Amino acid sequence: MVVIPVELAGRSYEVRVAGGLLANIAQEARAFIRKPHVCIVADANARAHWGDSLARSLSSADIEARWYDVAPGEASKSWDSLARLTDWLLGQGVERGDHVFALGGGVVGDLTGFACAILKRGCGFVQLPTTLLAQVDSSVGGKTAINTAAGKNLIGAFHQPSLVLADLDALGTLPARELRAGYAEVLKYGVLGDRAFFDWLEQSGSTVVGLARAESEHAVAASIAAKARIVAEDERETSGARALLNLGHTFGHALEAETGFSDRLLHGEGVALGMVLAARYSARRGTIALADAERVTRAVDAAGLPSEIAALSLDCDGRTLAEHMLHDKKMDAGTLPFILLRAIGDAYLAHDVELADVAAFLDEQLQAH
Known part of the structure; x- marks a missing residue:
């Protein structure tokens, strides 16, 4: 234990x-x-x-x-x-x-x-x-x-x-789809603050999803320990540290809202796709290497999780998705901080993101692939 x-x-x-x-x-x-x-x-x-x-x-x-x-x-x-x-x-x-x-x-x-x-x-x-x-x-x-x-x-x-x-x-x-959706949150801890854990998941993620006991215990315990450290530092999300746990969630919640919070997109699947979008948007802004954004995409793909908006067959544009974000709990004085990346294992809170630019980025993603 x-x-x-x-x-x-x-x-x-x-x-x-x-x-x-x-x-x-x-x-x-x-x-x-x-x-x-x-x-x-x-x-x-x-x-x-x-x-x-x-x-x-x-x-x-x-x-x-x-x-x-x-x-x-x-x-x-x-x-x-x-x-x-x-x-x-x-x-x-x-x-x-x-x-x-x-x-x-x-x-x-x-x-x-x-x-x-x-x-x-x-x-x-x-x-x-x-x-x-x-x-x-x-x-x-x-x-x-x-x-x-x-x-x-x-x-x-x-x-x-x-x-x-x-x-x-x-x-x-658990059904296989629900297990994969949960794995998205495991992967999140590596992407946001622990590159060594991400590296380990790249090698061992399939055994975690396959429920090998030792690997599953390590993945679950390491994830909980990471969250416990952040919660202890910022229990009520006032300093910004706990907000990092929302990596992938701002994009993901918008996609969940557009799909009616239904089984078209499970929460963990939304987080996985949201992490990919956050990584790509970070690369678009020049704060993360494109190679790192591609590693995040490959890790999500390898777990059998969605990594492309096109797979959802949405009937909307980027502006519609960005408007869903206006209801995000992180809204502060009319602005929405985004959790973006400087590198794998190095997430940060960006306060200078324009929703119009996010909408344009999402239009690009909707039209790609």
């Missing part, structure tokens, strides 16, 4: 990475269960795979599992879903000292975390991420949110979990 501490002032917690964590939940999370029952908010697919294992482990410790199922997909991150969940948690008598467990991917983690942030002005929660994307990204760091008609993740709160259990066994239940 690899244990990564997330060091925050007075609120530090552990992320544990290993196999068998969910099947041993009663022992792993016993410190966060203070009643003879625990509320578990679960993605319906995750519960189908892991519900019996969790229930058996809890039952062996005389703890009852009380389940709340959430439909898979971004549509569950809505006002209506939040209202139904908070009403259910109140009906279960959840108190401020209790912990709610979130079993599933980023959707369940975000929804549950936000519900716990506002329930009785804040109760605890434990993250049980079952997707690669959630294990290396959304389950760590305390960002919780729901979506609205105006955009993705625009209503939310910073609310840190008390424990994260990243069970590597859960990755074996």
